[in-house]
Amino acid sequence: MSYNWNWDIFLSPTPSGESTYLGWLLNGLQWTLTLSLGAWIMALVLGIGLGVLRTVPNRLLAGSAAAYVEVFRNVPLLVQLFIWYFVLPELLPTTLGDALKQTDPLAQQFFAALLCLGCFTAARVCEQVRAGIASLPRGQRNAGLALGLTLPQTYRYVLLPMALRLILPPLTSEFLNVFKNSAVASTIGLIELSRQSQQLVDYTAQAYEAFIAVTVLYVLINVLVMFGMRVLERRTRVPGYIGGK
Amino acid sequence: MSMIQIENVSKWYGDFQVLTDCGTHVNAGEVVVVCGPSGSGKSTLIRCVNGLEAIQQGRIVVNGTALAEPTTNLSKLRAQVGMVFQNFELFPHMSVTDNLTIAQVKVLGRSTEEALARGLTMLDRVGLKAQATKFPGALSGGQQQRVAIARALAMDPICMLFDEPTSALDPEMVNEVLDVMVELATEGMTMMCVTHEMGFARKVADRVIFMDHGRIVEDASKDDFFGTPRAERAQLFLSKILQH
Numbered sequence: 001m002s003y004n005w006n007w008d009i010f011l012s013p014t015p016s017g018e019s020t021y022l023g024w025l026l027n028g029l030q031w032t033l034t035l036s037l038g039a040w041i042m043a044l045v046l047g048i049g050l051g052v053l054r055t056v057p058n059r060l061l062a063g064s065a066a067a068y069v070e071v072f073r074n075v076p077l078l079v080q081l082f083i084w085y086f087v088l089p090e091l092l093p094t095t096l097g098d099a100l101k102q103t104d105p106l107a108q109q110f111f112a113a114l115l116c117l118g119c120f121t122a123a124r125v126c127e128q129v130r131a132g133i134a135s136l137p138r139g140q141r142n143a144g145l146a147l148g149l150t151l152p153q154t155y156r157y158v159l160l161p162m163a164l165r166l167i168l169p170p171l172t173s174e175f176l177n178v179f180k181n182s183a184v185a186s187t188i189g190l191i192e193l194s195r196q197s198q199q200l201v202d203y204t205a206q207a208y209e210a211f212i213a214v215t216v217l218y219v220l221i222n223v224l225v226m227f228g229m230r231v232l233e234r235r236t237r238v239p240g241y242i243g244g245k
Numbered sequence: 246m247s248m249i250q251i252e253n254v255s256k257w258y259g260d261f262q263v264l265t266d267c268g269t270h271v272n273a274g275e276v277v278v279v280c281g282p283s284g285s286g287k288s289t290l291i292r293c294v295n296g297l298e299a300i301q302q303g304r305i306v307v308n309g310t311a312l313a314e315p316t317t318n319l320s321k322l323r324a325q326v327g328m329v330f331q332n333f334e335l336f337p338h339m340s341v342t343d344n345l346t347i348a349q350v351k352v353l354g355r356s357t358e359e360a361l362a363r364g365l366t367m368l369d370r371v372g373l374k375a376q377a378t379k380f381p382g383a384l385s386g387g388q389q390q391r392v393a394i395a396r397a398l399a400m401d402p403i404c405m406l407f408d409e410p411t412s413a414l415d416p417e418m419v420n421e422v423l424d425v426m427v428e429l430a431t432e433g434m435t436m437m438c439v440t441h442e443m444g445f446a447r448k449v450a451d452r453v454i455f456m457d458h459g460r461i462v463e464d465a466s467k468d469d470f471f472g473t474p475r476a477e478r479a480q481l482f483l484s485k486i487l488q489h
């Protein structure tokens with residue numbers, strides 16, 4: 001089998017002439033990054049909140065958070081995305097649903113994917129946060145409360161700072177998963193990185209170059225995330241803490 | 246006047262009754278030692294005093310405030326009641342100084358400078374001024390417990406609760422903590438101490454309470470308790486722990 005390697009393909013103009021194929025890839029990369037970072041921030045905020053709720057001494061709150069996790073962790077991501085994108089607009093009041101359908105399709109795709117990834121990842125972050133809080137010595141909560149801190153203050157100043165430090169390694173892998181999972185957005189038409197490389201193959205038949213390039217970009221994201229999280233781990237390390245109970 | 250009033254308190258964990266009809270009191274300036282076998286409910290009782298555990302029956306009044314009253318601000322009350330735990334429970338991610346000041350600032354609303362000054366005074370008092378910038382993980386157990394006592398004292402508490410403050414310590418560190426407690430007691434601090442350190446009890450206790458199976462089976466002045474404990478279990482218990 002002979003294959004014509006042609007790395008110059010990236011610098012060739014696309015059929016529409018507005019951009020090069022490299023420009024396409026970078027555009028896809030931009031969507032992947034925006035979507036993933038947005039979803040990650042959403043997942044952190046929501047996930048920490050839910051993780052806290054799972055550990056509060058209130059059955060209703062803890063139960064609701066647990067139910068959220070069950071739903072969002074167990075329904076396949078692809079199905080969730082279709083629900084956000086196709087089903088949700090139908091469930092909204094007609095005027096609101098219609099207004100939504102009138103908006104820019106790209107915006108619709110992006111926000112459906114953002115909500116989907118954010119809510120899905122939040123369920124996973126929630127479980128990590130719950131485990132982190134549960135792994136702290138039970139007396140820490142009492143020590144905070146006994147000093148007169150309110151329960152929210154105890155979480156804010158005593159429990160969460162330690163719990164979050166303990167779960168930094170698993171959070172790193174959740175963070176990496178967001179980038180991988182963001183590829184599902186291509187199924188509703190958002191032209192993110194993986195979809196852009198597909199398109200590049202369709203147009204140029206230079207499959208190897210396209211897939212190598214896209215792989216390098218994903219690997220680069222991974223390396224950057226891992227490096228960033230390592231730095232964070234080092235910066236927040238507690239002197240002399242041996243961990244656990 | 247009673248600083249701590251415990252009346253007919255019963256508590257259950259599900260079906261299991263941990264406390265049965267417990268009643269006692271701690272007067273202002275008094276030191277009361279609580280002892281008894283493992284699992285007898287000592288920790289539970291002392292945690293009920295500052296509302297860390299809810300009770301299902303009875304009444305607890307601290308400095309005139311009934312804990313169960315819906316109008317009672319539990320956080321406010323706890324801020325006035327110092328508590329020292331078996332496992333120290335310093336906050337590991339905070340320096341000694343931050344451990345000492347966090348509640349002063351967040352709960353009492355003191356300025357950072359004021360809180361720092363008060364914290365360092367208390368740290369000096371427990372003999373650890375040189376450790377101010379260290380983290381708890383860098384201190385020995387005895388030092389951590391003394392910092393924990395200083396942290397409680399920095400809140401200017403009206404009384405102090407101790408839950409086996411020396412039982413997680415290596416033997417050579419027990420005395421440094423007991424010395425601080427003895428000093429507090431002689432200065433007139435109101436104290437309720439769960440401890441098996443009978444030397445401490447003999448030295449500074451006004452009364453000794455003996456618990457067994459969730460009941461207070463003996464509540465006597467120190468002299469009566471060590472002279473002639475009436476309850477058989479207490480006698481047996483005493484003879485066991487006094488052998489060492």
Ligand SMILES: Nc1ncnc2c1ncn2[C@@H]1O[C@H](COP(=O)(O)OP(=O)(O)OP(=O)(O)O)[C@@H](O)[C@H]1O
Pocket residue numbers: 258261263281282283284285286287288289290
């Ligand atoms: N959260 C809980 N849920 C269920 N049972 C509990 C709980 N906490 C304590 N208990 C039980 O209540 C009883 C009294 O416990 P507590 O810790 O008050 O005993 P203690 O006298 O302090 O014992 P020790 O000397 O071992 O500290 C024990 O049998 C214990 O197993």
Ligand SMILES: [Mg+2]
Pocket residue numbers: 287288289408409
């Ligand atoms: Mg105990």
